[in-house]
Amino acid sequence: MGQTIAEKIFARHFRDEPFPGVNILNIDRVFCHEILTPIAINDLIQRGRDGVFDREKVKAIIDHVTPSKDSKTATQAKTMRDWARRVGLKDFFDVGQNGVCHALFPEKGFIRPGQTVIMGDSHTCTYGAFGSFAAGVGTTDLEVGIMKGICSFRPPVTIRINLTGELRAGVYAKDVILYIIGAIGVNGATDRIIEFHGPVVNKMSMEARMTLCNMAVEAGATTGICEPDATTVDYLWPFIQAEYRDRNSALDDFSQWRADIDADYSETLNFDLSSLEPQVTYNYKPDCVKTVGEMAGTPIDQVYIGSCTNGRLEDLRIAAEVLKGHKIADTIRAILSPATPATFQAAIKDGLIDIFMEAGFCVTNPTCGACLGLSNGVLAEGEVCASTTNRNFNGRMGKGGMVHLMSPATAAATALQGSIADARTISAQP
Amino acid sequence: MSDHFGGPALFLDRSDINTDEIIPAKYLTEISKEALKPYCLEDLSLEGFDHQSEAMAQARVIVTRKNFGCGSSREHAPWVFEVNDIKVVIAESFARIFRQNMYNCGMMAIELAAPELDRLFELAEYGQVHIHIDVNRRQINAETHTKRLTFNFDITPFDMALVNAGGWINFVDTRY
Structure with a gap:
């Protein structure tokens, strides 16, 4: 019997089977950000175990709230920064070099086919695009990953x-x-x-x-x-x-x-997928999905383009093509957060940022902030956001707010129209 | 060990309760578990539910439906239960990361088939349900003043080892 991709990766990284149905794997990449890692760092210090199993395989970033917005986020950032220096991480991305982790790490060439990757972040699965096995984990799994370079999984199905x-x-x-x-x-x-x-x-x-x-x-x-x-x-x-x-x-x-x-x-x-239409979510679960035609006309307060889902250069190009030569609706505020500094720079060089700004977008630095209602675009109660992010949970971008997930093209068209709109109905400007 | 798992049950009759509902992201900027305590289930969408109610304060066990803990990998979700002395969640199914996080903390995420879960929910109509988990016998004992039900549950040897060790870090230390 042949093997799936994950079965091949598990076989190569197999370390132990302490019980039937449990695979302990050797991990090639342990990525850390400032939301889930500081409690692990403090616990390691308390246990007298401050250190990492491999200073090249463990990599860290500050990305969820950056630059820090208040004393608490500044403390989280400082905890990461001090730790990265203390344990001598080879790769640590701080203000000026940082961006959304799942956009930045691939851009740096850190992910290769056949690798095992864990991070204290559920969207770690992004790296599967490279043919790696990449899974989100909680802080305890992350802490063990940092300390020992191992993680437990069920055999892959x-x-x-x-x-x-x-x-x-x-x-x-x-x-x-x-x-x-x-x-x-x-x-x-x-x-x-x-x-x-x-x-x-x-x-x-x-x-x-x-x-x-x-x-x-x-x-x-x-x-x-x-x-x-x-x-x-x-x-x-x-x-x-x-x-x-x-x-x-x-x-x-x-x-x-x-x-x-x-x-x-x-x-x-x-x-x-030959007859697939652009899709938009409704309600508070990502499986509540309709076609853009069914959702068209839904009033929107804020448009957000960015995140680990759709904040890369290709996404910005797609949105800019729709926006070019147009202005966003008077009733809309629109925010672009290019996912990494390199993306931001390329977008400036290619004239994309001009298009966004001339259309009326606010362009912010690379950060996860708005996606989970932490900074740079939090919704007020009753407000509705058209967003290129990945979660439309109740309160996700701000308590009492509503999020409709969609592609960068649909988000751009929505910004122009002031309500959910199909980008294919917007006339292209030269 | 089994004495740690039990007490008044809180019934959340909904599927797909996500980790943003259990502990909203704005509280993830805290760097101590204890600081999370007042915000348990603050954003839960469930008619009649009040996260500041007496029932919430008394709860030691949560009983709910399918896919509990979906969404983010934040271990703050098990932690906010832990600091509120809730160390057991009983559900028809769990999201992978949440379930693993519970056992990694030495707590229990117990799966019960839908028909049995229905009977447990029905019991709640007779008044406050107290649940006691007998880990060694793999039994859930649920009772009100007038009625008593017992359910058997399965737990893998690995999950049992994590519960006995008090979590993944302790287990790892004895073995790797």
């Missing part, structure tokens, strides 16, 4: 999702993943890994694959995984060119992390 057909113009990875979550539900993949296959994924850029995998957890999945291919090699080439003779040899090597043809799946789901 995988759902195969085949995405066939061809996406229409104006339909993006965000629409695809919202549609899938709507179809299988918020616990449709609990304790399962989702492997994404098919021509739609094959044609996606790494950015789009990250959007796809990012929201696997919203269907309950442990992680989402895409097979590494030439697109993966091209994205990583600047970081791996010293390791391989040429791109083909890198591709050969990466191919060991593709699923076997006779791999065993708990379930195989086929979605033909």
Whole structure:
């Protein structure tokens, strides 16, 4: 019997099976941010165990509230900063170099096919786009990861999702993943890994694959995984060119992390996406999804473009194409947070930031802030946000606020219209 | 050990209760567990529920439906229960990270099949339910003044080891 991608990764990283049904894995990357890590750091100090198992494999960032907004967030940031220096982390990203973790770490070339990655953050599944096994964990798992470089998982059980057909113009990875979550539900993949296959994924850029995998957890999945291919090699080439003779040899090597043809799946789901429409959430769960046509006209107070789901350069380009030459509605306030400093700089260089600002957007520094109602765009009670983020839970972006999740194109069109709108109805300006 | 798990039960008759509802993100800027205490279930959407009620203050066990603890990986969700002396959640199913976080803290996330859970919810119609978890016998004993029900539950050897060790860190220290 052949193996799934996760089965191959588990086999290579297997450390122990203390009980049947429990795999202890060696972890290649332990990522830390200032929300879930400080309590682990303080606990390690208290236990007299201050230190890390590997100063290169443990990497850290301040991203959720940055620059700090008050004394509490400043204390969290300081705890991270002091720790990173004290234990000698090779990679630590502070104000000026920091951005949204799941956008920044891939951009630095830290994620490779076949790796195991944990982070105290549920959207760690984003890295599955590279053919790695990447799972969000809590603070205790993170603390053990920092200390010992291991983590416990159940043996992998995988759902195969085949995405066939061809996406229409104006339909993006965000629409695809919202549609899938709507179809299988918020616990449709609990304790399962989702492997994404098919021509739609094959044609996606790494950015789009990250959007796809990012929201696997919203269907309950442990992680989402895409097979590494030439697109993966091209994205990583600047970081791996010293390791391989040429791109083909890198591709050969990466191919060991593709699923076997006779791999065993708990379930195989086929979605033909040829007639897929842009998707928008309603209500307070990410599986409450309708087409943009059904949601059109819903009044909106704030538009937010950013986050680990849709704050990358490709996302900014897509939104800017819609916004170019237009102004946002009088009743709207619109916020853009490019997900990383490199994205921000490239967007300035490419003239995208001009387009956003001329349309009437406020452009903020890279941070997670608004997505979870912590800073840079918190909603008041009764306010409604059209957002490119990943969660529409009650109160997520501010107590009493409502969030509609959508693609950057739909968010941009919504900003222009003042209510939920289909980007394909906005006339392109030269 | 079993004495630690039990007391008055709080019934939350809803599926998909997420970690933002259990502990809103704005409190994640706290860096002590104790500071979370007043905010337990503050944003829960459930008709008639008041997170500052006497029933909430008395609760030692939570009984709920499917996919409890979905959403964020924040261990603040188990912690806010822990500092409120709630060390057991009984549900039809749990989100992976929340469930693991509970056992990693040495607490229990017990799964019960839907028909049994229905009977437990029905019991609550007879008044305040007290639940006692007999870990060794794998039994949930639930009683009101007039009625008493017993359910068997499963726990994996690994989860049992985590409960006995008082969490994942202690377990790791004895083995790795």
